[in-house]
Amino acid sequence: MVGQAGWSDRAQSAAVSCPPVIPEPVAAYLGRLLEEHAKTKSGTLADYIPELAQASPDWFGISIATTDGAVYETGDSRQPFTLQSVSKPFVYGLALDLNGEEAVRRRVGVEPTGDAFNSISLAPGTGIPPNPMVNAGAIATTGLVAAARSDPGAAIRDALSCFAGRPLEVDGAVHRSEADTGFRNRAIAHLLRNFKVIDGAPEEVVDLYFEQCSVLVDCRDLALMAATLANGGLHPLTGERALSADAVHTVLSVMTSCGMYNSAGEWLHAVGLPAKSGVSGGVLAVVPGRLGIGVFSPPLDARGNSVRGIAVCRDLSRSLSLHLVDRSSSATVPIRGFFSLAELASRRVRTDAHRQALAEHGGRSLVVELQGELAFAAVELLARAVLSLDLTPGTGLAAVVVDLSRVERASPSVAPLLGDFLRSMDAVGARADLSAAEGHGAFVSALLDDLAQRGGRQPVMFRELDLAIECHEDMLLAALGAARSTPAVPLAEHELLRGLDATQLQPMELLLEPRAYAAGDLVFTRGERAEEILLVTSGEFSVALDTPHAGRRRLATVSAGMALGVLSVDDREGRTADVRADTDAECQVLALADFDALSTSDPALKCRLLENLLARTSALARRLDRELSIHRG
Numbered sequence: 001m002v003g004q005a006g007w008s009d010r011a012q013s014a015a016v017s018c019p020p021v022i023p024e025p026v027a028a029y030l031g032r033l034l035e036e037h038a039k040t041k042s043g044t045l046a047d048y049i050p051e052l053a054q055a056s057p058d059w060f061g062i063s064i065a066t067t068d069g070a071v072y073e074t075g076d077s078r079q080p081f082t083l084q085s086v087s088k089p090f091v092y093g094l095a096l097d098l099n100g101e102e103a104v105r106r107r108v109g110v111e112p113t114g115d116a117f118n119s120i121s122l123a124p125g126t127g128i129p130p131n132p133m134v135n136a137g138a139i140a141t142t143g144l145v146a147a148a149r150s151d152p153g154a155a156i157r158d159a160l161s162c163f164a165g166r167p168l169e170v171d172g173a174v175h176r177s178e179a180d181t182g183f184r185n186r187a188i189a190h191l192l193r194n195f196k197v198i199d200g201a202p203e204e205v206v207d208l209y210f211e212q213c214s215v216l217v218d219c220r221d222l223a224l225m226a227a228t229l230a231n232g233g234l235h236p237l238t239g240e241r242a243l244s245a246d247a248v249h250t251v252l253s254v255m256t257s258c259g260m261y262n263s264a265g266e267w268l269h270a271v272g273l274p275a276k277s278g279v280s281g282g283v284l285a286v287v288p289g290r291l292g293i294g295v296f297s298p299p300l301d302a303r304g305n306s307v308r309g310i311a312v313c314r315d316l317s318r319s320l321s322l323h324l325v326d327r328s329s330s331a332t333v334p335i336r337g338f339f340s341l342a343e344l345a346s347r348r349v350r351t352d353a354h355r356q357a358l359a360e361h362g363g364r365s366l367v368v369e370l371q372g373e374l375a376f377a378a379v380e381l382l383a384r385a386v387l388s389l390d391l392t393p394g395t396g397l398a399a400v401v402v403d404l405s406r407v408e409r410a411s412p413s414v415a416p417l418l419g420d421f422l423r424s425m426d427a428v429g430a431r432a433d434l435s436a437a438e439g440h441g442a443f444v445s446a447l448l449d450d451l452a453q454r455g456g457r458q459p460v461m462f463r464e465l466d467l468a469i470e471c472h473e474d475m476l477l478a479a480l481g482a483a484r485s486t487p488a489v490p491l492a493e494h495e496l497l498r499g500l501d502a503t504q505l506q507p508m509e510l511l512l513e514p515r516a517y518a519a520g521d522l523v524f525t526r527g528e529r530a531e532e533i534l535l536v537t538s539g540e541f542s543v544a545l546d547t548p549h550a551g552r553r554r555l556a557t558v559s560a561g562m563a564l565g566v567l568s569v570d571d572r573e574g575r576t577a578d579v580r581a582d583t584d585a586e587c588q589v590l591a592l593a594d595f596d597a598l599s600t601s602d603p604a605l606k607c608r609l610l611e612n613l614l615a616r617t618s619a620l621a622r623r624l625d626r627e628l629s630i631h632r633g
Contacts, residue, residue: 163243341476542556544578
C-alpha cells in the first residue's frame with residue numbers, strides 16, 4: 001500500500017498526481033470555529049461605499065490553503081466579495097517587480113503608522129506616504145504600476161488572477177459606487193501629484209485604484225492568495241510564479257508591521273502573522289512556508305476590520321500554534337516516516353507462515369512516525385496522508401500507529417484536531433493507536449478529555465513503537481485466522497534441523513538435552529560465556545539489553561521452532577544480551593562442544609546444520625538492515 005520513501009517525497013508525489021483529499025479533521029475543526037464565531041453579532045457594515053452596505057451581515061466563510069496544495073473551507077467560502085484594501089499588498093508586490101525596490105522606496109515608505117487607513121498622513125517635506133498599506137501609499141503604488149504599463153488595469157487584474165489561480169473580474173457596481181463617493185481618495189491622489197509621488201493624471205490613477213479594490217474574489221481565493229505568498233510567490237495549485245521571491249520578502253515584512261493599520265501592534269502581539277484586511281469583510285493572513293488563511297465576514301469594528309475575521313485569526317493562531325515566534329514555526333518536516341507492516345516488522349521473530357501473511361497483507365496497517373512539533377502541520381499532513389488511502393472496510397486500511405518517539409513538543413491545543421482524526425478513523429472502521437506518548441502528559445490529557453467530551457474510541461497508548469507494531473501484527477494475523485501463539489514444534493520441523501533425513505535426525509536427537517523453563521526464568525545473562533544453543537520447542541523467550549539512554553530494550557522475542565544463541569557458534573566470548581522466558585517453555589539444548597565434535601564424527605550433518613544456521617543469521621541480518629534503512633537519519 002505504501003513504500004519506504006520519505007514523507008516529503010510522498011507528499012510531493014501525492015500533491016502532483018491527484019487532487020488533495022480534504023480530510024474530515026480539518027473540515028470539522030473549521031466547522032466548529034465557524035459555528036462558535038457565527039454567534040457574534042457585533043460590528044457594522046461599511047456604508048461609506050453604498051454598494052458594500054448591501055452585503056448580508058450573516059455571510060461568514062473560512063478557508064485555509066497549505067503550500068503543498070490542500071484547501072479546506074467552510075461556510076460561505078464561495079460567496080463573492082470585493083478585495084478592497086486586501087488588494088494593496090499584491091499591487092505593492094507588482095510595483096516592486098516592475099520598478100525595483102529602490103525606485104518604489106523613493107515614492108512609498110515602509111514605516112507603520114498609528115493613523116487610520118484613509119488618513120492623509122504624508123512625510124513632511126517629501127510628501128511620501130508612510131507605507132503601502134494605507135490608502136495614500138496604495139494609490140502611490142498603483143501609480144507606479146500605471147507608469148510602468150500601457151494597460152495597467154489589465155496588468156493588475158492579471159497579477160491578482162495569478163495569485164488566485166483563476167481569472168478574476170471587476171464588480172462594476174462597486175467600482176461605480178467607489179468612484180461616486182471616493183472624494184477623500186481623490187484628494188489624496190491630487191496631494192500625491194503635488195509632491196510628484198505619482199505621475200500623470202491623478203483622476204486616472206485613483207480610478208485605477210478604485211478598480212483594483214473592486215476585483216471580485218471569494219474566501220477560498222483569499223486563502224490561496226495568502227498561500228502563494230507563504231510559498232515564496234509560487235501558486236500551490238497552478239505552480240505559476242505570481243511574484244518574485246525578493247518582492248515576497250518585502251511584501252510580507254510590510255504586512256507584518258503595517259497590514260492591520262492602527263491595530264497592527266495589537267495584531268502582531270495577539271496573532272503574530274503578516275496580514276491584510278479590507279472593508280468588505282475580508283481578512284487574509286500568511287504563515288510563511290506553511291499556509292494561507294482567508295476569512296470573510298462583512299461586519300466591521302471601529303478600525304474597519306472584520307470582527308469575526310479578527311477573532312477567527314486569533315483563535316487559529318493560538319489553537320494551532322501559528323504565531324511567528326512560536327516554537328512550532330520550525331521548518332522541520334513533521335512526518336519522518338510512513339510505513340506499512342509489510343515493511344516495518346516488530347522484534348517478535350515470526351514463523352515463515354506469519355512472515356508471509358504479513359508480507360502479503362501488512363499494507364493494511366500503517367506506522368506514521370512524527371517528529372519535531374506536534375502542532376497543526378503534523379496533524380493536517382497525518383490526516384491528509386492517511387485519509388487519502390483506500391479506506392474500504394474489509395479490504396482497505398485497517399489500522400494505523402502514530403508514533404511520537406521523536407516528537408519534541410506536543411501542543412495540547414491541537415488535541416481536538418487529533419481527536420477529529422481518531423473519530424474519522426472510527427467512522428471508516430479503522431483503528432488508530434499512539435506509541436511513545438510518555439513525556440507529553442498535558443497533550444495526552446487534553447486528547448483524552450476531548451474524546452470523553454465529544455465521543456470517540458480512546459487509543460491504546462503503547463510505551464514504545466515496537467510493542468505497538470507487535471500488537472498490530474497480532475491483530476492482523478488474528479483477522480487472517482492465524483493463531484497468535486505458536487504451538488509446540490516437533491524437532492523434525494525445527495528451523496535448525498530442516499532438511500535432515502531420518503538417518504541424520506536420530507544421531508542429532510542423541511546429542512540434544514531436554515530442558516524446561518518457567519515464566520520469568522533467566523536463561524542467559526549478557527557477558528556470560530556461550531556454551532550451548534537452545535532449540536525452542538514450545539513457549540516464548542525475550543532477548544533484551546540495557547541501553548544508556550533508552551533503558552531496557554527488547555531486541556527480539558522468539559517462539560517455538562526458533563533458536564537462541566545461534567551467534568555463539570562463531571563468537572564464544574560472551575552472550576551479547578539477556579534472555580528470559582516469557583512463558584513456561586521447553587527447549588532442546590545442543591552443547592557447542594558436541595556441535596564441534598561433528599566435524600569428525602559426522603561432517604555431512606554439521607554441514608547441514610551450518611547451512612540452516614547461515615539461513616537463520618542471514619534472515620536476522622536482513623531484518624536488522626531493513627530496520628536500519630527505515631530509521632536511518
